[in-house]
Structure formats: C-alpha cells, structure tokens
Amino acid sequence: MRWTWLGLCVGLWSFAAQAELPEAWDPGLALRRLSLDACGRSPTPLERQTGITEAGLKEVLDGCLRSEHWIGKDGVLWSLAHPKIRPLQAIKSGEDAGSIPLADYEDDYNLFVYTHFGDRDAREVLTANYVVRRVDEPSTQYTAISSSTLEELSRGASVAQLVQPERRAGMLTTRWNLASNTMFTAIPRTTAAQAYRAWLGYDLSRYEGLFPVQGEPIDYDAKDVKPAACAVCHSTLDPLTYPFAHYNGIGGGSPGGVSYRYELSRPGRFQATDGPLVGETPEFGYLMGSPVADLVEWARVAADSEAFARASAADLWGHFLKRPPEGPEFEEVWRRFVQVHEYRVDALVWDIVRTEAYGGF
Amino acid sequence: MASRVRLASVPGLVWALGCSAVLDEGARPVDGIVRRVDEGPDRPPASSEPPVFLKKARQLEADLATALVLPKAEVCRELGSEDCVEVHNIVLGGVEPYSLRIDIPLAEPSATTPLALERLVWGACGRAVDRDLGLGPVEVLEMKADGLDRPASARRLAEALLHGSVQDEQLHALVEFGGELDDEAWALSVCVAVASSFGAVFY
Numbered sequence: 001m002r003w004t005w006l007g008l009c010v011g012l013w014s015f016a017a018q019a020e021l022p023e024a025w026d027p028g029l030a031l032r033r034l035s036l037d038a039c040g041r042s043p044t045p046l047e048r049q050t051g052i053t054e055a056g057l058k059e060v061l062d063g064c065l066r067s068e069h070w071i072g073k074d075g076v077l078w079s080l081a082h083p084k085i086r087p088l089q090a091i092k093s094g095e096d097a098g099s100i101p102l103a104d105y106e107d108d109y110n111l112f113v114y115t116h117f118g119d120r121d122a123r124e125v126l127t128a129n130y131v132v133r134r135v136d137e138p139s140t141q142y143t144a145i146s147s148s149t150l151e152e153l154s155r156g157a158s159v160a161q162l163v164q165p166e167r168r169a170g171m172l173t174t175r176w177n178l179a180s181n182t183m184f185t186a187i188p189r190t191t192a193a194q195a196y197r198a199w200l201g202y203d204l205s206r207y208e209g210l211f212p213v214q215g216e217p218i219d220y221d222a223k224d225v226k227p228a229a230c231a232v233c234h235s236t237l238d239p240l241t242y243p244f245a246h247y248n249g250i251g252g253g254s255p256g257g258v259s260y261r262y263e264l265s266r267p268g269r270f271q272a273t274d275g276p277l278v279g280e281t282p283e284f285g286y287l288m289g290s291p292v293a294d295l296v297e298w299a300r301v302a303a304d305s306e307a308f309a310r311a312s313a314a315d316l317w318g319h320f321l322k323r324p325p326e327g328p329e330f331e332e333v334w335r336r337f338v339q340v341h342e343y344r345v346d347a348l349v350w351d352i353v354r355t356e357a358y359g360g361f
Numbered sequence: 362m363a364s365r366v367r368l369a370s371v372p373g374l375v376w377a378l379g380c381s382a383v384l385d386e387g388a389r390p391v392d393g394i395v396r397r398v399d400e401g402p403d404r405p406p407a408s409s410e411p412p413v414f415l416k417k418a419r420q421l422e423a424d425l426a427t428a429l430v431l432p433k434a435e436v437c438r439e440l441g442s443e444d445c446v447e448v449h450n451i452v453l454g455g456v457e458p459y460s461l462r463i464d465i466p467l468a469e470p471s472a473t474t475p476l477a478l479e480r481l482v483w484g485a486c487g488r489a490v491d492r493d494l495g496l497g498p499v500e501v502l503e504m505k506a507d508g509l510d511r512p513a514s515a516r517r518l519a520e521a522l523l524h525g526s527v528q529d530e531q532l533h534a535l536v537e538f539g540g541e542l543d544d545e546a547w548a549l550s551v552c553v554a555v556a557s558s559f560g561a562v563f564y
Contacts, residue, residue, distance in 0.1 A: 041423040082464035
C-alpha cells in the first residue's frame, strides 16, 4: 500500500514537472525533426509507429540522447563545444598531435560532453575538479576521474592536467584553455573574455555584459587602459581577469614557472616586461558585479548565474531551432532548466522538443 | 552509366514530385509557398511559414545509406576514392574546427550546395542501381521475369527515400516518366529525382 501511494506521488510529480504541451503541436513533425537533430537520421518505420504519441516520442528521444550521433566524438554535444574550446590541431598534443604539441583539447571536449548528458549537472562544466576520460570503442564511454597531479603526469608530460585538484575549475583551468588563451600573458584578458563569451554569453567586444567596477581599471600591467575610451570595457574586463592571472599558461615571466599550474605569486614574475605594479595583481576580482575571492569562486558564481543557464539553454535551442532564442517559450525553457530540471540537459532537450516553436505547425 | 541517362527529363520529374512529399494531408503548396490549409475553427491558427531545415551532410548520408541499403562508406566516393561527405562537408552544413577553424555551420547554403548535394545523390543512386541491376543482391528495386518492375520499384524507392507513404499521383508521375529509357537509366533517374526532392533533403 505504501508503495502504491509512493508511485502515485511520483506520477503526480512527474505530471507536474511536464510543461504544458502546446495545442498546435504535431508529434509526427516533432518525431521527424528530433530524429534528424538528435539521432542524425530520419525515423525508422518502427519509430514512426511508436513515436506518434508523446510517450513514444520521449522513448525515441531517450535513445537518441545515448546515440553516438549525440554523445560520440564529433557528435552533436561535441560540436556545441567548438566555439568554446576553439581547437587548433597544429598545437594539439596526445593522439593525432600537431607539429607543436602543447595541450590536448580532447580532455575539454570530454568534460563538456560528460556534463551535458545523463543525470548530470551541467554546471560542473565550470566547477569540476575531476578530469574525464573517453573510450570510443565499441561505443563511446566517459569516465570522471579525480586524479592527482602525479597521476596526471603518468598519462604523459604533454597531456597532463597540471592544475592542483583543489584549484581546478572545470573548463576554465584545463591545460588547453591555459595554453591557447593565457599563453605568455601576465594578466590574461583574452582568457577571461573568452570564458565570459563562451559560458555566459557576454561578448565584451560587442559591449555586452558590462558591469563596471568602481576604481577600475587600475592598470597593473601598464597597458594604458585608463583612458575613458578603454576604461568603458576594462573597468569590467580587468577585475574579471585578475583571478585568471594566477594560473600559468605556456610560460613567460622571470624566473619561469611550471606551465599550466596554479601559482599565487605568478604575476610578480612579469615585472621586467609588465612593470613594477604587476606583482600586486590581486587574486580576487569581480564577476557581473559580484566580488569573487579566486577563480574557483568565479566559476561557482558563473555556474549559478542566470547568464549561464540562458547561454546553456541557448546552445541547445540553437541546435534544434537553427536560430537564436527568442520569445516566451525560450524564457520558460531556460527557467525550467534551472528550477525544475536542476541543470539536466536531457530534460532541457525534452522541453525544447515540446515547444510550439519546434513541434508546432 | 550516368552519362547514358537523359538528364533533361529529370527536372520535370522533380517538379512533378514537388513539395507535397513532406506535407501531411492538411498542407498544400500554394503559389510555390508551403502553407497549411484552414482546418476549421476547432484548430489553432497555423503558421503560414513553418520552418524547414536542409539536412546536413551526415544526415543526408545516413538517410541515403538506409534507404538504398548501402554501407555509409559506400554512399558516395569522389573520384572513386574520397568520401563525398568529407569533400563537400562545409557546403553541406558541416564544420571543420580543427584546421580550418570553422566552428559553426554556414548560416545559409552556399552557391555550390546544390551541386554538392547532387554529387552525393548521384553517387548513392548510381551505386544502388548498379548493385541491383548488376551482380549484387537486389535490395531496393523490384524485378520481374522480363526486367524491372517499374511501378513496384518506383513505390519502393519513393517510400524508402521519402520515409513513408507516397501519394498516388506522385507514383503515377514516376512510373509514367521515361518510357523511352532503358531500365538502368530509368531507375537511376527516378532515384535521383526522388532523393533530391524537397521531401528527401528538407525536414
């Protein structure tokens, strides 16, 4: 009897958790589209029979969200990460290494895909202190590993993730991100601006996401960013960047440090090239007007923000709708992603499929 | 083999197939624009411009492979050796971020997209027809004692390539087409016409 009541409660909760289905929504149309968008092929004859009901459609979608087309290498999720990771084969290390092997971006893709399917919280893409391994054969499998620096070194010096586990912040502190964005710079504005654009949807070059901080920019690295025309953006960008300044890129500074590793005193090594004040670059900074103590907190604040939820939902919306998000349906989709689904991307996809924008006629 | 086909008739056949293949019974093409008919006061107002998407290279390849019973690797080979999807990837909606730094698909089809699409379709249809009428197993065409069963073959091709039922007038157009053509040329023409029609390449 107790289980009966429990089942009833679960059923009622599941019903309440479903967004209301639009009246002008065609399951046949939704089936055709989701099969191609999520499975990469038209529906099979069997799916055309079973997928014409809402429950059948959900079953088809669940299968697609475990398919190689969705989670495999160069699959849909993998492809969504291209503009965020910005790979470059010429400096890839590991398998299929380029001519100047610096870092392996496949670790980044692995983490992105892993956090974007199954019963996982997508925010871990920014907050994870683990790394993710992938096996391609016979079918793609991802495994999260809380590896130490020593264990990472056992993978090989050219691919090891060297940031100390307690200082890792998901995609923000991967070897690839530090190699390809921070490179040799003392205050790596490029790294911060790319993170802001990739994960929060704010492109500072388009004057998006400006949250000026009083008293900034201080210009620790003598780049002449105080004039009003520069300060418009740098009063946001510079305090956004300070937490990144304590993670080594490829190299730079004197004496040199250990590449791709957290080092609190790192900015001080750049005084010969960036002036005497650079050593005073703080670890704390500001993200969207909120003070953050370090990059780990930067990542936490970012991951919990409305901007992250909107940007994450917009990525999937763009994949299925082939256009930028707009309208009240998108507003409901991204809010439910946070409030109902607790950042589970599979549930977000189901909500998108159920919109009139996708399956309506 | 393709050179023996009289291509002049194919565009007319494509026109005959029209857009109706992707529409359900509630929709009709009007003035070249796809619109749904009024379904009465009990139904919600329908969009006059429902979004339609062009299949990307890998989607086209997967659908052609399934419909024509071909291994994906054999759907189309440029110069007999290069994977057509790799060769035409970008213009068919793919990306190449690792070397070319093309992270997102082209916003619009390019001038050469139709040519690339035709290359893919010709390649797949050529291989399927060669196999069925040659030494390989008969997978998609229907044969009878004195040659190709055109009505049955047209139905099988259309149902496979359009993923569902096909209207009688569409089948009639296919069967009546190319009476002067030999079986091989007819089968290839019909396959290309259907596989490159609106219903097969858009969704």
